[in-house]
Amino acid sequence: xxxxxxxxxxxxxxxxxxxxxxxxxxxxxxxxxxxxxxxxxxxxxxxxxxxxxxxxxxxxxxxxxxxxxxxxxxxxxxxxxxxxxxxxxxxxxxxxxxxxxxxxxxxxxxxxxxxxxxxxxxxxxxxxxxxxxxxxxxxxxxxxxxxxxxxxxxxxxxxxxxxxxxxxxxxxxxxxxxxxxxxxxxxxxxxxxxxxxxxxxxxxxxxxxxxxxxxxxxxxxxxxxxxxxxxxxxxxxxxxxxxxx
Numbered sequence: 001x002x003x004x005x006x007x008x009x010x011x012x013x014x015x016x017x018x019x020x021x022x023x024x025x026x027x028x029x030x031x032x033x034x035x036x037x038x039x040x041x042x043x044x045x046x047x048x049x050x051x052x053x054x055x056x057x058x059x060x061x062x063x064x065x066x067x068x069x070x071x072x073x074x075x076x077x078x079x080x081x082x083x084x085x086x087x088x089x090x091x092x093x094x095x096x097x098x099x100x101x102x103x104x105x106x107x108x109x110x111x112x113x114x115x116x117x118x119x120x121x122x123x124x125x126x127x128x129x130x131x132x133x134x135x136x137x138x139x140x141x142x143x144x145x146x147x148x149x150x151x152x153x154x155x156x157x158x159x160x161x162x163x164x165x166x167x168x169x170x171x172x173x174x175x176x177x178x179x180x181x182x183x184x185x186x187x188x189x190x191x192x193x194x195x196x197x198x199x200x201x202x203x204x205x206x207x208x209x210x211x212x213x214x215x216x217x218x219x220x221x222x223x224x225x226x227x228x229x230x231x232x233x234x235x236x237x238x239x240x241x242x243x244x245x
Contacts, residue, residue, distance in 0.1 A: 002026040003077030005221070006069055008056055008114055011038030013185035014135065014213050015082040021214035022078075022221070023049060030069040032056070032114075033083070056083045056110030057102075066117040075125045078221050079118035081111045081157075082135045087149040100149045107153035108160075115164055115175075122173045129172025129225050133217060134161045138181040138233070138241050145196050165230065174228040176220055181235030183210045197240065206236040 005022050009015035011033035022029050023046045031039045032054040043049035052068050055061040069076060087103030088095045115132055122130035140158045143151035157177065164175035182191055184207040194202040213234055220229045235241055 002028075004028045004030075004069065004073045004075050005078040005080065006030040006032060006065070006076060006114070006118065007080045007082060008032040008054070008110070009083035009135075010042050011035050012042075014180065014183060014210055015080075016042045017210045017214040018080055018082065018217045019049075020044075021211075021218055022080075025218055025222075027078070028073050030065065030072075032065050056114055057105035059113055062110075062113040062117055065114075066121060070121060075130075076118050076121040077130045079114060079130070079132045080135070080217060080221075081114050081132065083110055083114075084135060084137075084153075085150075086147075087153075089146045091146060092148045095148060103149040104153055107150070108156050111157060111160060115160065119164070119168065119171075119173060122168075123171045127172075130174075131221060131223075131225065131228075132164055132168075132173065132175040133220055134164075134175070134177045136161070136177040136179040136231075138179055138235060138239075140177070140179055142241060145198055145200075161230075165228070172225050174223075174225050176229045177231050178213070178216060178220065179231065179233040179235075180213055181233070181241050182207045182239045183213050183234075184208065185210055205240065206238045208234075208236040 005027045007019040010019040010031040028048040030050045032052050033039050036053045039051040052065045054065045084107045088099035134157050136157050137154045139151045140154040161177040191205050192207050195205050196202050216234045
């Protein structure tokens, strides 16, 4: 397995696990995230890692990321759109508009901007084509209480994934979505302690090792471009998803 990959949100959690797994599998990887120090920690001593501090909500920052990758390696074979934020929590009438807009900017517009740049590179390069994998989330299907911003953006990612999958067909660009439930990371640490349920109670939820997410992404990325995992759900077996609420 080899090629050139870009991973957003690569400074921690799922993004770091995926980036390290790709490097271990022989990919050259552009590491995108807001914190340069965290990206350097992900890169370690890998010669095939490119640290590229990036704000995915900023079109010029995203364009600079892909320019750097293309200058370094000349092509893009894989984009893992992982950067995201939980955003504001609470009833919708208590959600500040600016916090809604910030969540949309990172989770949805950021995914669009990165996909846009990757798509352009994949369409223009020779040999043509590549793969985009979007991080959807269980919330792309079923919301948690008080999560209007996060849930709305993740439902929108599903629509973007479908559109990219369709529009990429003529150019050998495949697009799939991985929906992750309760992978154990810093971002989800509170879930293991107690998460609010649909009935108003707060209960701990099971989690699973983030390495299994990386394994799933490697499987999706390793397929030939003539095959695609359109949607894949990987989750803690006993988490309240099937039957949530």
